[in-house]
Amino acid sequence: xxxxxxxxxxxxxxxxxxxxxxxxxxxxxxxxxxxxxxxxxxxxxxxxxxxxxxxxxxxxxxxxxxxxxxxxxxxx
Amino acid sequence: xxxxxxxxxxxxxxxxxxxxxxxxxxxxxxxxxxxxxxxxxxxxxxxxxxxxxxxxxxxxxxxxxxxxxxxxxxxxxxxxxxxxxxxxxxxxxxxxxxxxxxxxxxxxxxxxxxxxxxxxxxxxxxxxxxxxxxxxxxxxxxxxxxxxxxxxxxxxxxxxxxxxxxxxxxxxxxxxxxxxxxxxxxxxxxxxxxxxxxxxxxxxxxxxxxxxxxxxxxxxxxxxxxxxxxxxxxxxxxxxxxxxxxxxxxxxxxxxxxxxxxxxxxxxxxxxxxxxxxxxxxxxxxxxxxxxxxxxxxxxxxxxxxxxxxxxxxxxxxxxxxxxxxxxxxxxxxxxxxxxxxxxxxx
Ligand code: SF4
Numbered sequence: 170x171x172x173x174x175x176x177x178x179x180x181x182x183x184x185x186x187x188x189x190x191x192x193x194x195x196x197x198x199x200x201x202x203x204x205x206x207x208x209x210x211x212x213x214x215x216x217x218x219x220x221x222x223x224x225x226x227x228x229x230x231x232x233x234x235x236x237x238x239x240x241x242x243x244x245x
Numbered sequence: 246x247x248x249x250x251x252x253x254x255x256x257x258x259x260x261x262x263x264x265x266x267x268x269x270x271x272x273x274x275x276x277x278x279x280x281x282x283x284x285x286x287x288x289x290x291x292x293x294x295x296x297x298x299x300x301x302x303x304x305x306x307x308x309x310x311x312x313x314x315x316x317x318x319x320x321x322x323x324x325x326x327x328x329x330x331x332x333x334x335x336x337x338x339x340x341x342x343x344x345x346x347x348x349x350x351x352x353x354x355x356x357x358x359x360x361x362x363x364x365x366x367x368x369x370x371x372x373x374x375x376x377x378x379x380x381x382x383x384x385x386x387x388x389x390x391x392x393x394x395x396x397x398x399x400x401x402x403x404x405x406x407x408x409x410x411x412x413x414x415x416x417x418x419x420x421x422x423x424x425x426x427x428x429x430x431x432x433x434x435x436x437x438x439x440x441x442x443x444x445x446x447x448x449x450x451x452x453x454x455x456x457x458x459x460x461x462x463x464x465x466x467x468x469x470x471x472x473x474x475x476x477x478x479x480x481x482x483x484x485x486x487x488x489x490x491x492x493x494x495x496x497x498x499x500x501x502x503x504x505x506x507x508x509x510x511x512x513x514x515x516x517x518x519x520x521x522x523x524x525x526x527x528x529x530x531x532x533x534x535x536x537x538x539x540x541x542x543x544x545x546x547x548x549x550x551x552x553x554x555x556x557x558x559x560x561x562x563x564x565x566x567x568x569x570x571x572x573x574x575x576x577x578x579x580x581x582x583x584x585x586x587x588x589x590x591x592x
Contacts, residue, residue, distance in 0.1 A: 179293045211305035219312025219319045
């Protein structure tokens with residue numbers, strides 16, 4: 170699974186980075202995003218919903234959020 | 246069957262851009278929203294400062310929320326690097342403060358046009374209302390912005406379209422002009438009525454100003470920075486970010502001190518300690534203060550004394566200030582500064 174570490178980045182940079190990276194993946198691929206920005210709790214579900222990707226999980230481990238996203242099936 | 250018409254919408258996430266998006270969706274247009282990160286967004290900064298807020302809605306990006314609610318994709322485009330040129334050398338000047346709104350809009354629309362081409366879209370739309378804002382939403386200014394960004398005829402303002410000459414999307418029949426609106430001016434009533442009519446229920450309240458560049462005290466600090474730097478392109482971006490937080494004091498021709506005003510700002514300043522001198526008062530509640538690395542002895546005393554002034558150390562009582570540089574901590578005994586003595590240094 171591809172890992173994207175955005176710890177230290179403040180919003181909206183984590184979303185800009187994941188958006189760029191997901192374009193490189195194949196439909197259905199999964200990606201792990203790490204972030205220490207609490208804004209990710211609101212932004213990532215909204216970004217996934219608006220772009221039709223699937224948010225599989227968001228877990229907070231200490232100060233770090235570990236989020237798993239699955240790319241939508243038909244995005245090129 | 247002909248391919249679906251596609252449009253790119255500039256989405257702030259406020260009510261106007263949501264309504265414009267909804268009008269396009271209702272006409273069967275395929276839309277992609279774009280939102281630009283200039284690095285000067287007031288809301289983003291508030292979110293960064295209130296990092297530990299329990300209320301998640303205070304930490305959300307409204308453009309993404311709008312996309313999720315109305316079910317269209319939103320892309321955040323980072324223009325923060327190239328934006329520096331727009332800010333320091335605006336061709337059309339500044340607004341009331343240090344906001345280069347016309348150049349800023351030209352930059353955003355030019356980038357949106359590139360995005361439109363990359364995504365095989367046919368036109369751009371925005372939630373702008375003619376006559377609503379002083380600088381960018383007058384008819385002539387809107388025409389200038391469309392022309393300079395190469396979008397003449399391709400820029401549709403669904404909320405004011407019937408007050409404006411028909412655009413290519415209307416002339417070609419991609420959108421039905423009769424279903425667009427003729428809103429004008431500062432009143433919000435037509436938008437609120439339309440929101441009810443279209444069942445757009447959840448939208449953010451206007452936050453009063455979308456970016457730091459329209460803020461009077463931020464503009465004052467930025468101008469002070471411009472005055473004290475010969476080469477604007479060599480100013481580190483961290484210095485620009487730091488203009489957003491704390492109380493600022495010019496303590497020397499090349500030296501500045503920033504004192505945090507609350508826990509959020511203190512935490513924010515902590516992130517920028519590297520390469521700077523940080524000051525904190527020992528034994529009392531203390532703000533975090535940051536100063537440039539190369540202070541003279543006098544400037545160091547002054548920085549310590551100002552930091553002590555904003556600590557819980559009583560006036561007239563000596564404070565021990567811890568001064569950290571490159572991991573080494575020294576202590577300095579000072580009297581807290583007297584407010585009248587430092588007021589002239591305030592930026
Ligand atoms: S207020 Fe700020 S973001 Fe908005 S147009 Fe002006 S400079 Fe650009």
